[in-house]
Amino acid sequence: MNAELDSLYQEIILDHYKNPHHAGLREPYEAEVHHVNPTCGDEVTLRVHIADGTVADVSYDAVGCSISQASASVLTDLVIGKPVAEAMSVHEEFLTLMQGKGTVEPDEDVLEDGIAFAGVAKFPARVKCALLSWMAWKDATARSLEETR
Amino acid sequence: MTLPGLLPELEVIRKDFPILERTLAGGVPLVYLDSANTSQKPQCVIDAMVDHLERHNANVARAMHQLGAESSEAFENARDVVARFIGAPSRDEVVFTKNASEALNLVANTLAWATGDLAIGAGDEVVVTEMEHHSNIVPWQLLTERKGATLRWFGLTESGELDLADIDSLITERTKVVSLTWVSNMLGTINPVAEIARRAHEVGAIVVVDASQAAPQLPVDVTAVDADVLVFTGHKVVGPTGIGVLWGKRSLLEQLPPFLGGGEMIETVRMERSTYAGIPHKFEAGTPPIVEAVGLGAALEYLAAVGMENIHRHEQAITAYALEGLATIPGLRVLGPLDVTRRGGAVAFEMDGVHPHDIAQVLDSRGVAVRAGHHCAKPAHARFGVQSSTRMSSYLYTTPAEIDALVEGLEHTRAYFKVG
Ligand SMILES: Cc1ncc(COP(=O)(O)O)c(C=O)c1O
Secondary structure: OHHHHHHHOOHHHHHHHHOOOOEEOOOOOOEEEEEEOOOOOOEEEEEEEEEOOEEEEEEEEEEOOHHHHHHHHHHHHHHOOOEHHHHHHHHHHHHHHHOOOOOOOOOHHHHHHHHHHHHHHHOHHHHHHHHHHHHHHHHHHHHHHHHHO | OOOOOOOOOHHHHHHOOHHHHOEEHHHEEOEEOEOOOOOOOOHHHHHHHHHHHHHHOOOOOOOOOHHHHHHHHHHHHHHHHHHHHOOOOOHHHEEEEOOHHHHHHHHHHHHHHOOHHHOOOOOOEEEEEOOOOHHHOHHHHHHHHHHOOEEEEEOEOOOOOEOOOOHHHHOOOOEEEEEEEOEOOOOOEEOOHHHHHHHHHHOOOEEEEEOOOOOOOOOOOHHHHOOOEEEEEHHHOOOOOOOEEEEEOHHHHHHOOOOOOOOOOEEEEOOOOEEEOOOOHHHOOOOOOHHHHHHHHHHHHHHHHHOHHHHHHHHHHHHHHHHHHHHOOOOEEEEOOOOHHHEOOEEEEEEOOEOHHHHHHHHHHOOEEOEEEOOOOHHHHHHOOOOOEEEEEOOOOOOHHHHHHHHHHHHHHHHHOOOO
């Protein structure tokens, strides 16, 4: 019975949970959003700073389970430093993985540590946990772009 | 193992609930500790509903044939059963709704539309408590916002009980409604409803009691609690989903305007205007949840046959055993009263280093079903500075061995997340 569980709680996820990357709220930023998972109450406040068409910084303050915390950490690793368009395509890729009900083979070159979430896609109740910060990032990025336009 | 207070026929009772035989992924047996969320259903409830659908199905009240008569009789019989179960002075005071939420919304909405004595407006106050389920907060927020009235609430003490210190400044001449839960679905606290009702009645306020968590585990007597309105939901009292109960004092129900308009709630309809049926039908527009009512009737007869006093003792024995077991887990903090005589069977807790979602997930992999989240009581969580919690809740079919499985599961969870 632990095999199922281990596919959900990959070592990588537990590592990010214990030591989240880029955590905390920082300046400067153009947009700050607050997203909530209404079913469980997990929350994230997330800021995006865009400079010269590149994701210069993503900072956040999140309360929630291991999956939602680790996912925020992995998100920041993947998008910080990338041109916005490229970061958006990583977002697409992660979304496809999470909505694939466990049938999508993740591309490690694109998703790096994000591939550890492949197991989460098999637990419908947890997909929202994994997507919380990603949805917040997309929202904040869209607003940042509007701010800087 | 046996404990004083356990139902003596526990093994027989368990056999009444077919789902308890289930195994889950990996072949592990189900340990269902989420009864405050929804209870499991005994065979007699399932059979009563199937029998009704197989043999007696017809619409109620409006069918002039034999099946119509049988169906109406079964439906109205369920109303009699409910009336007996809660000690209602009259069966006409029992209104069927969709669930407890709809019952509370019915009261809040019809009060918003009421005129005369019952009208609520600027300067008036509605009092709730910080431990309410969202279903007993939001309808009152809507009412007070719409009418320019003010919502006030009882705070909570550190031990998770209502803070009654300022009752006299909270319940005043301005108070029109006091609406509170009898038993908290998060903290488990049993509130002194009769004492609060007495104070509310001194100032002429209407007392609404949310018995959603009380009706499953305590003997209910609407007269003894001195409520004007009492609501509960069918699916937590071993009945089906889709049916709830609103009991109200005849004088109040007669004074309130109708809720939904439609078939069965009228006396006569002309194009210019209509007149309305008497209670309870005035509040039951459209085809009611007939088979659900039949199921609820069977459910309450089942509980009454086991005996609500016995069920209450069983809950207390299991809850005491659970509190002892939980106390052995390092870093675990129970939210709510630790004195078993002052609480019901829902026990919410936090465990250092592991989020409730993750706890529930690991427990689920071992067949142990609990709830994780805010349990529709965000303000009560906020009061204790927690964002979410894990909640175990037992019922008349819960065994001490299932509590052992929970405690072992929690130890395993700590090990799995390498805590401590
Ligand atoms: C105290 C309390 N009130 C109200 C409700 C709402 O019940 P329902 O969702 O069936 O309307 C619940 C159920 O979760 C509850 O525990």
